[in-house]
Amino acid sequence: xxxxxxxxxxxxxxxxxxxxxxxxxxxxxxxxxxxxxxxxxxxxxxxxxxxxxxxxxxxxxxxxxxxxxxxxxxxxxxxxxxxxxxxxxxxxxxxxxxxxxxxxxxxxxxxxxxxxxxxxxxxxxxxxxxxxxxxxxxxxxxxxxxxxxxxxxxxxxxxxxxxxxxxxxxxxxxxxxxxxxxxxxxxxxxxxxxxxxxxxxxxxxxxxxxxxxxxxxxxxxxxxxxxxxxxxxxxxxxxxxxxxxxxxxxxxxxxxxxxxxxxxxxxxxxxxxxxxxxxxxxxxxxxxxxxxxxxxxxxxxxxxxxx
Amino acid sequence: xxxxxxxxxxxxxxxxxxxxxxxxxxxxxxxxxxxxxxxxxxxxxxxxxxxxxxxxxxxxxxxxxxxxxxxxxxxxxxxxxxxxxxxxxxxxxxxxxxxxxxxxxxxxxxxxxxxxxxxxxxxxxxxxxxxxxxxxxxxxxxxxxxxxxxxxxxxxxxxxxxxxxxxxxxxxxxxxxxxxxxxxxxxxxxxxxxxxxxxxxxxxxxxxxxxxxxxxxxxxxxxxxxxxxxxxxxxxxxxxxxxxxxxxxxxxxxxx
Numbered sequence: 182x183x184x185x186x187x188x189x190x191x192x193x194x195x196x197x198x199x200x201x202x203x204x205x206x207x208x209x210x211x212x213x214x215x216x217x218x219x220x221x222x223x224x225x226x227x228x229x230x231x232x233x234x235x236x237x238x239x240x241x242x243x244x245x246x247x248x249x250x251x252x253x254x255x256x257x258x259x260x261x262x263x264x265x266x267x268x269x270x271x272x273x274x275x276x277x278x279x280x281x282x283x284x285x286x287x288x289x290x291x292x293x294x295x296x297x298x299x300x301x302x303x304x305x306x307x308x309x310x311x312x313x314x315x316x317x318x319x320x321x322x323x324x325x326x327x328x329x330x331x332x333x334x335x336x337x338x339x340x341x342x343x344x345x346x347x348x349x350x351x352x353x354x355x356x357x358x359x360x361x362x363x364x365x366x367x368x369x370x371x372x373x374x375x376x377x378x379x380x381x382x383x384x385x386x387x388x389x390x391x392x393x394x395x396x397x398x399x400x401x402x403x404x405x406x407x408x409x410x411x412x413x414x415x416x417x418x419x420x421x422x423x424x425x426x427x428x429x430x431x432x433x434x435x436x437x438x439x440x441x442x443x444x445x446x447x448x449x450x451x452x453x454x455x456x457x458x459x460x461x462x463x464x465x466x467x468x469x470x471x472x473x474x475x476x477x478x479x480x481x482x483x484x485x486x487x488x
Numbered sequence: 489x490x491x492x493x494x495x496x497x498x499x500x501x502x503x504x505x506x507x508x509x510x511x512x513x514x515x516x517x518x519x520x521x522x523x524x525x526x527x528x529x530x531x532x533x534x535x536x537x538x539x540x541x542x543x544x545x546x547x548x549x550x551x552x553x554x555x556x557x558x559x560x561x562x563x564x565x566x567x568x569x570x571x572x573x574x575x576x577x578x579x580x581x582x583x584x585x586x587x588x589x590x591x592x593x594x595x596x597x598x599x600x601x602x603x604x605x606x607x608x609x610x611x612x613x614x615x616x617x618x619x620x621x622x623x624x625x626x627x628x629x630x631x632x633x634x635x636x637x638x639x640x641x642x643x644x645x646x647x648x649x650x651x652x653x654x655x656x657x658x659x660x661x662x663x664x665x666x667x668x669x670x671x672x673x674x675x676x677x678x679x680x681x682x683x684x685x686x687x688x689x690x691x692x693x694x695x696x697x698x699x700x701x702x703x704x705x706x707x708x709x710x711x712x713x714x715x716x717x718x719x720x721x722x723x724x725x726x727x728x729x730x731x732x733x734x735x736x737x738x739x740x741x742x743x744x
């Protein structure tokens with residue numbers, strides 16, 4: 182047969198295989214990207230089996246961890262409380278991270294990821310995980326920063342302060358670690374301390390993820406500050422007139438130009454009609470019958486259970 | 489000294505056999521990793537490029553060492569070209585050394601091109617950085633490892649069939665990578681005889697973990713000059729042992 186016939190046959194078969202595969206995928210349902218099982222659950226065993234390619238295998242398990250986490254996120258979106266990581270059923274997260282870090286104990290990003298999300302699942306396990314990370318990487322000040330943050334988040338200010346201090350003593354650690362050691366001990370869990378912690382995490386974050394997370398928390402704090410300020414203005418109006426303003430623009434327009442200027446300088450945004458917007462650009466929700474102010478339902482500001 | 493012409497001829501032969509085509513696959517792998525992993529790895533693409541680049545350098549190199557190494561002598565015997573070669577004023581040890589260094593030169597070119605490719609991938613990803621230079625000691629150590637594996641393959645091919653040689657060379661590579669466990673086993677086992685046997689194996693078999701600095705390099709660390717020097721001497725000693733054994737066996741072979 183001629184060459185063109187064979188070529189056509191090849192292309193046609195290749196072309197047909199595409200819809201066929203799609204049909205088979207549809208028949209079998211959503212093909213799971215990551216299996217919900219670990220054939221080998223020990224990183225130490227895997228390390229022996231890797232023939233010295235343990236670093237590459239650690240990367241494979243790191244990618245698998247990210248895929249697993251991302252896959253779970255997609256799965257629960259809209260079905261359960263998206264912000265409560267406990268509802269995600271992340272049963273394999275700890276084993277996957279443990280394998281990754283046993284294959285490569287210097288995989289700082291994996292230790293930090295575990296510190297963030299294992300803590301949301303079980304604070305003690307999260308703390309134990311980051312402590313193991315510090316044992317393996319005693320010169321990595323960022324792990325001390327993460328551990329101190331976990332302590333602080335759970336109101337353990339004394340331990341948070343000590344951890345900031347130990348991290349701050351490491352060569353190359355930024356000076357603000359020492360500053361936070363004192364601030365956390367003196368002020369505990371107030372919003373200003375939280376802002377300082379997240380500002381530092383944002384500034385020092387060496388990856389997009391940390392930066393995004395810190396920025397989201399900073400914006401959340403900014404929104405809380407703005408709602409507190411608007412709440413005070415609403416209370417003052419109510420005391421003056423005995424009722425609530427009809428709208429937020431009416432409230433803002435009643436304030437002095439100096440105060441409006443101060444609010445703008447503090448980062449508060451308004452639309453053209455003086456409607457106050459949250460840091461993500463969504464108008465605040467306002468109830469004129471109760472004077473209550475809140476984030477709009479469609480606002481993308483993250484509602485944290487805690488800092 | 490007829491070693492150089494034989495070595496150059498062996499290099500030309502491997503080029504003719506398209507051995508260096510694996511470089512295309514390597515470059516595709518690196519480009520793919522650089523493009524795709526940025527989205528997947530959460531800021532770990534630099535580490536993954538180094539891990540993948542150096543691991544692929546090692547894997548491809550070991551495959552070339554074993555599968556080309558076992559054929560170096562066997563092909564000449566099988567095609568009966570060994571008769572015309574040895575009829576010339578060439579000593580058998582010159583033939584073995586020429587074949588060995590020829591394949592080592594192929595592996596050197598292969599490793600060097602791969603190292604440059606990894607450095608370029610890092611340059612494109614992050615701009616100029618120290619890491620581009622830090623991969624060079626790791627690549628050098630991988631090359632030393634490949635030289636040892638090539639000597640192992642050549643030794644087996646001097647007295648065995650290609651299939652068996654490949655199997656034995658691969659086993660020795662695996663054991664070489666497991667040597668740390670062999671020592672651990674020797675340290676923990678109770679029986680004195682078993683302990684001595686394991687220790688003897690640990691020191692007799694090539695410890696290929698001496699040449700593996702991939703993980704450290706990916707974290708921006710470099711093997712110390714002393715370790716690199718010690719690994720170089722270790723490789724030289726081990727290669728001398730293996731090549732000497734190969735020459736002894738090859739000199740005793742009867743080609744009549």
